[in-house]
Every structure is written in structure tokens, then in C-alpha cells.
Amino acid sequence: MRQVEICFSPELIHLHDLEGKIVVVVDIFRATSTMVAALANGITEIKTFASLEECRDMGSEGYLIAGERNGVTAEGFQLGNSPVAYLNNQYAGQKLAMTTTNGTLAISKSQGAYEILIGAFPNLSATVSYLQSRDQDVLIHCAGWKGRxxxxxSLYAGALAKSLEATHTSEEDGALAMKALFEKEGHNLKGFLSQASHAKRLQNHNIESDIDFCLTLDLYPSVAKVESEVVKWI
Amino acid sequence: MRQVEICFSPELIHLHDLEGKIVVVVDIFRATSTMVAALANGITEIKTFASLEECRDMGSEGYLIAGERNGVTAEGFQLGNSPVAYLNNQYAGQKLAMTTTNGTLAISKSQGAYEILIGAFPNLSATVSYLQSRDQDVLIHCAGWKGRxxxxxSLYAGALAKSLEATHTSEEDGALAMKALFEKEGHNLKGFLSQASHAKRLQNHNIESDIDFCLTLDLYPSVAKVESEVVKWI
Structure with a gap:
């Protein structure tokens, strides 16, 4: 059996061995959910940036630019970090440059892996099928919140570990814990999450429709993959 | 309501604010369980050390010396990290100097807190009563395994968060997750843990009786507290 393990924060990724593994980067609220929404709605590629400045500069190279800090659209950007903004093929055919608080960092810290995928609930089953078709162990890299x-x-990581159980063992402590937590709370994701401090912070931004989108399973049949620092739909 | 939060690793403790909080340091397999066993069996005080050398030197000052690295007794030490070695008042009346892989680090990184307690299942309810008698928020600092x-x-942290729910809210994401996990798996701690990689490593050291001891609830009615870098029974 292949293995699945979870890293709960980019601050801990140096303690994990990435070599030979497929890393799935997750930032459910909202960076990786937004990437999946954008690609499923016709965005042709996404470049991610750590700094606002670098990302903003891509506007002059014909990119649509999306920038978010602490949950809100950053100054001078066309878009923030809302997945629903991309629905109905709103920006189909365009290239996107994106920077977010936690998600971009997790992607850049995943370099060195065999492959890097972008994980989100709306394409969970597609990601599962892809991982099952490959021989590599899986490391789920949670973006977390400001390092925490x-x-x-973590619940997405548990859902993925659970969905992979026919082919990948969850002996690693984090995977075991989150698989069990998803078994308990997976039927009621939104209710359970609504008790959490981060979800409460998001509710303050009036993004109820974003939250609903981010927790919706299996809308799209494709996988989001990072190649040469560009995220594409495969 | 007071708050309870969880830090899953000493590598993340810098992201938490310790000021004004009671920190409960946890290293179930086996440092904090061993401290509680030792104090409950008549050890008068415990000094903890990061380095083997400093700890070994305490032998010439009349201390019983306990040293462990990677699960086994370190060279030149009278004791390793086994809680059952202290039972039946085996070393009653003596002072103990101790160094372990993960636990000592978590204690030293908890400096700055309002108070520091040592947590273990054998005195869980005593620790709960103590925390409920105080006005401070609680931060549970898990020693983890090599930073992970x-x-x-984490399950002890969930048990503590659950036991505190009448007086302390678990809105923080880690506390919410682990409280729910303990609700699901708390009736079967040993069975659930036996699937985990760290427990499997311990099984290789033939310490079944240690594992049983470490997972036994409420043997002792007192609390272990760190004051001026010395752990005492109060």
C-alpha cells in the first residue's frame, strides 16, 4: 500500500520528506478552492506570487490579477479571493496571476515534491482518481492560518485520506486523526466548521456563498496541477 | 467563558500568545506521564534539562538521573523514561533530574506563560479541577514527535478540552478538532492509538506496561506544576 500523511502548516513542512511524493496543497478558505473554480471556468493558467507587488505587475503582461490579504481584496487588484467570481465562465480564456495570505506560501514550500496538486472539495473525487492512478505516496500540505x-x-485532508483508503494507508498520526475526524463530522461539514474561529472570521466578510461553494463536493471532473510554478487543469 | 486552545508542536508555539495563560505541557509517551508517576510516588521535585550532559552532571549533586533519547535509556543514566519504574514508591524522597527527546523542549518553550502545568491521563481530572478553579485561559502545548x-x-488535549467544556469554550480550530476526535475515539484510546506510527515505534521497545499506564485515567488526585524550572506536586 502507498502511504498518505498530513502536514498541518507550512511552518512544519521542513520536518516532512517531500522527495518522491505527490503533494496536495490545500487552502479551502479560499485560495485553492478559488483556483479550482477559476480553472473549471475557463481560466487557462494561474501563476501564484508571494508578494502583492510582483502579482500586481502581471497586470501589464495581460494577466487578470487577483490579490487578497487577511480575507479582503488588496488595493489595485481586479479580484480578491472569491471562487464564485469565476463561475459562469466569467473570465474564460484569460490567464490569472494570484497572491493570497497562506495558499501561495504553501505552494512555494512544496517545491521538491515529485508532483504538486491543488486540492479542493469541488474536485475531490477527481483528485482521488488521479492519485490512485499513480504509484507515489501522498503528502497533504495544509496552508493553515498564519502558520497555525x-x-x-484539516477536514479536507481527512476526506482525502478517507477516500484513498482502498489504496493508501493512513498510519501517520495526522492522517489517522483527520480521517477519524472526517468520519465523525464529514456529514455536517458546514455546521461543524461554523463553530470554528476561522469560519467566524470569514462570516464577518459576508462571504456565505463562497463558504457554500468551498464545501461543495465533486462539481468538476479534472485535477489542478502545478508545473513550473504555473497551475493548470489536467 | 474562558478559552482553551491547542498548540500541536513546540515548532508552532511562537505563533501562540502565552501571556496570561495557563499552559499545560503534554508528552504522553512518555515524559509527562513519567513525571506524574514519579511525583505521585514520592519524588520530591524534578528538574528538566535539554542536554544529556547537564542532566548527567546532576548525579554528583545527589539527584537521581533519568535520560532518554529516541525511546531508550541514554548511556550513563540510572533510569530512562519509563513511568512504571517509579511505582510502589520505588524512589520516594529523592530528587530527580530528567532529560527527554521532546518533553523537555516543550517545557522550556512554554516560559512566559502565567503558569505551566504538566499534563497526563493519570491525573487528568485533578488538572481539570485545578484549571476550573483559576480565571486564566488555557493553552495545551503538545510536545509532538520531533516537531510533528x-x-x-493530541488526544489528551481533546480529552482535556472536553472535560473543561462547562467552563472553557473550544472555538479555536485545534481544540474544536481534538475535542470532536476524543468524543469519537476516547472510549477506545489504546485500540485507536495502536494504529499510529508512534505507538508502533514504542511497541518495538517492549513497553506495553508503560503504554497501559500512560493511558490510564485518574489514578492520582494532584497536579504537577513547573515553578522556577522545577516540577512539583501540588
């Missing part, structure tokens, strides 16, 4: 454990990324 | 999340420390 967060509940929604 | 581990299951037994």
Missing part, C-alpha cells in the same frame, strides 16, 4: 492548524484544511 | 503532530498528545 486550521479546521477546514 | 502526534496522536496521543
Amino acid at each position: 492548524f486550521n479546521l477546514e484544511d | 503532530f502526534n496522536l496521543e498528545d
Whole structure:
């Protein structure tokens, strides 16, 4: 059996061995959910940036630019970090440059892996099928919140570990814990998450429709993959 | 309501604010369980050390010396990290100097807190009563395993968060997750943990009786507290 393990924060990723593994980067609220929404709605590629400045500069190279800090659209950007903004093929055919608080960092810290995927609930089953078709062990890299454990990324990790159980063992402590937590709370994701501090912070931003989208399973049949620092739909 | 939060690793403790909080340091397999066993069996005080050398030197000052690295007794030490070695008042009346892989680090990184307690299942209810008698918020600091999340420390944290629910809210994501996990798996701690990689490593050291001791609830009515870098029974 292949193995699945979870890293709960980019601050802990140096303690995990990435070599030969497929890393799935997760930032459910909202960076990786937004990437999946954008690609499923016709965005042709996504470049991610750590700094606002670098990302903003891509506007002059014909990119649509999306920038978010602490949950709100950053100054001078066309878009923030809302997945529903991309629905109905709103920006189909365009290239996107994106920077977010936690998600971009997790992607850049995953370099060195065999492959890097982007994980979100709306394409969970597609990601599962892809991982099952490959021989590599899986490491789920949660973006967390300012370096700390967060509940929604961890629950996605548990859902993925659970969905992989026919082919991948969850002996690693984090995977075992989150698989069990998903078994208990997976039927009621939104209710369970609504008790959490991060979800409460998001509710303050009036993004109820984003939260609903981010927790919706299996809308899309494709996988989001990072290649040469560009995220594409495969 | 007071708050309870969980830090899953000493590598993440810098992201938490310790000021004004009571920190409960947890290293279930086996440092904090061993401290509680030792104090409950007549050890008068415990000094903890990061380095083997400093700890070994305490032998010439009349201390019983206990040293463990990677699960086994270190060279030149009278004791390793086995809680059952202290039972039946085996070393009653003596002072203990101790160094362990993960536990000592978590204690030293908890400096700055309002108070520091040592947590273990054998005195869980006593610790709960003590925390409920105080006005401070609680931060549970899991020693983890080589900086990573581990299951037994996290489950203790969940048990403590659950036991405190009449007086302390678990809105913080880690506390919410582990409280729910303990609700699901708390009736079967040993069975659930036996699937985990760290517990499997311990099984290789033939310490079944240690594991049983470490997972036994409420043998002792007192609390272990760190004051001026010395752990005492109060």
C-alpha cells in the first residue's frame, strides 16, 4: 500500500520528506478552492506570487490579477479571493496571476515534491482518481492560518485520506486523526466548521456563498496541477 | 467563558500568545506521564534539562538521573523514561533530574506563560479541577514527535478540552478538532492509538506496561506544576 500523511502548516513542512511524493496543497478558505473554480471556468493558467507587488505587475503582461490579504481584496487588484467570481465562465480564456495570505506560501514550500496538486472539495473525487492512478505516496500540505492548524484544511485532508483508503494507508498520526475526524463530522461539514474561529472570521466578510461553494463536493471532473510554478487543469 | 486552545508542536508555539495563560505541557509517551508517576510516588521535585550532559552532571549533586533519547535509556543514566519504574514508591524522597527527546523542549518553550502545568491521563481530572478553579485561559502545548503532530498528545488535549467544556469554550480550530476526535475515539484510546506510527515505534521497545499506564485515567488526585524550572506536586 502507498502511504498518505498530513502536514498541518507550512511552518512544519521542513520536518516532512517531500522527495518522491505527490503533494496536495490545500487552502479551502479560499485560495485553492478559488483556483479550482477559476480553472473549471475557463481560466487557462494561474501563476501564484508571494508578494502583492510582483502579482500586481502581471497586470501589464495581460494577466487578470487577483490579490487578497487577511480575507479582503488588496488595493489595485481586479479580484480578491472569491471562487464564485469565476463561475459562469466569467473570465474564460484569460490567464490569472494570484497572491493570497497562506495558499501561495504553501505552494512555494512544496517545491521538491515529485508532483504538486491543488486540492479542493469541488474536485475531490477527481483528485482521488488521479492519485490512485499513480504509484507515489501522498503528502497533504495544509496552508493553515498564519502558520497555525486550521479546521477546514484539516477536514479536507481527512476526506482525502478517507477516500484513498482502498489504496493508501493512513498510519501517520495526522492522517489517522483527520480521517477519524472526517468520519465523525464529514456529514455536517458546514455546521461543524461554523463553530470554528476561522469560519467566524470569514462570516464577518459576508462571504456565505463562497463558504457554500468551498464545501461543495465533486462539481468538476479534472485535477489542478502545478508545473513550473504555473497551475493548470489536467 | 474562558478559552482553551491547542498548540500541536513546540515548532508552532511562537505563533501562540502565552501571556496570561495557563499552559499545560503534554508528552504522553512518555515524559509527562513519567513525571506524574514519579511525583505521585514520592519524588520530591524534578528538574528538566535539554542536554544529556547537564542532566548527567546532576548525579554528583545527589539527584537521581533519568535520560532518554529516541525511546531508550541514554548511556550513563540510572533510569530512562519509563513511568512504571517509579511505582510502589520505588524512589520516594529523592530528587530527580530528567532529560527527554521532546518533553523537555516543550517545557522550556512554554516560559512566559502565567503558569505551566504538566499534563497526563493519570491525573487528568485533578488538572481539570485545578484549571476550573483559576480565571486564566488555557493553552495545551503538545510536545509532538520531533516537531510533528502526534496522536496521543493530541488526544489528551481533546480529552482535556472536553472535560473543561462547562467552563472553557473550544472555538479555536485545534481544540474544536481534538475535542470532536476524543468524543469519537476516547472510549477506545489504546485500540485507536495502536494504529499510529508512534505507538508502533514504542511497541518495538517492549513497553506495553508503560503504554497501559500512560493511558490510564485518574489514578492520582494532584497536579504537577513547573515553578522556577522545577516540577512539583501540588
